[in-house]
Amino acid sequence: MLKTKDPKIYNLIKKEELRLKNTLQMIASENSPSKEVLEALGSVFNFKYSEGYPYQRYYQGTVNTDEVEVAAEERARNLFKVPFVNVQPYSGSPANAAVQLALLKPLKSKIMGLSLAYGGHLTHGASVSFSGKLFKTISYELNKEGLLDYGKIKKIAIKEKPDLIICGATAYPRIIDFKKFAEIADKVGAYLLADISHIAGLIVAGVHPSPARYAHIITTTTHKTLRGPRGALIMVTNKGIKKDPNLSSKIDKAVFPGLQGGPHQNQTAAIAVALKEASGRSFKKYGEQVVRNSKVLAAELKKHGFNLVSGGTDNHLILIDLRNKAVNGAIAALALETAGIILNKNAVPNDQNPPFYPAGLRLGTAALTTQGMKEREMVKIAKWINEVINECPQILLPKTKGERKIIWDKFKKDIAKAEKLLKIAKEVKFFCARFPLP
Ligand SMILES: Cc1ncc(COP(=O)(O)O)c(C=O)c1O
8 A cells, every 4th residue: 555655655645636626726738537547547557568559569468458559549530530540649749749750850841830938839849849959940929919810820831931830729718720720831831730739628529620621630638628648649630641641650650669669558548538538428518618617717807807818718728918917927826826726827928027927827627627617616716816816916026037036935935824815725625625526
């Protein structure tokens, strides 16, 4: 038993369970998988080495592993309506790395993705990531309203002639028009990769359009709105196979042996379970409720005077622009954590703040909806968020890093004792008891 053999780690697990139970989980990229998914994740498949692909392995003893991987592939193909899936990427970043390895030539090929500062992911060409270091990159941004500007994206693509255009984001609250992206990619002869990591569950539930007809390749993490274990899928569409009949085999080779060794087959088993869950009727209802909750939360936050990037939301996430509130995202996120509301600081379009103290907050409804919360609960949560932000001291950020650190450290100490926030934390804890995690 872990409790007796390793009490330190056992206690940390118990403490983490309590933290999750007593606070509101509003980080837009997080979710709570079912007990069955976790059962598969903790199963004996953790044992098995199985480099290669089903029925073509470099190890013996893969008879059951093969069946698990084939089931996961089949379920993913059916769910996303694509002809080919690789289920082996360890997570979303390696999935995007494998696609780039499969399609591009280091130092020669060019990637065009949404800028990190405007909601793109690191692996979409950010200079600090492998994608920005290994390949030439050019980014597009959002317009003044916080929306994708397809006309401008097209102009950049025509001028820059990227080899790969990536659409999809880590902090974009609106519908992505995959058809328009496809028109742009086709015009310049680029591959189109749709990274649907954040919205995969919404696509499955039919509340966000699918890129399957428009992109050549689709990547997704499996642990966000899709509600599976940590992991990722790479899918090749019919359009992708038409552009390059060898695309699927290039993807397979890029994942193994190109980038990874042995696949995590306990993860594959858990992905298979999650995909089965996502194909049921209740998952459709779940996705619909995620978006309804998000829209109500956004409308309530606006009533409290919050400015939202793009004015609202179409999906599971909301970006608050705090510039009218005399508080930055770092201060606000820590104050909210003290009050039991867990979300993350985030840059907003045209953010002039230093990256550690961005001007915004990102929050989402995927995990709260998994716990059974509905519109009524969103009204209450918006009210708490407003109360917390109103409690935040007005701190002007000094110019130097050193001075900022002194102020930040003092704020951290003071906020931990803020009575009003601790009172809200108690209310939140009481409220959460009605919505247990799966
Ligand atoms: C759009 C997008 N792509 C890829 C990733 C990377 O996933 P991971 O953190 O599993 O590597 C993320 C993670 O947040 C993401 O939001």
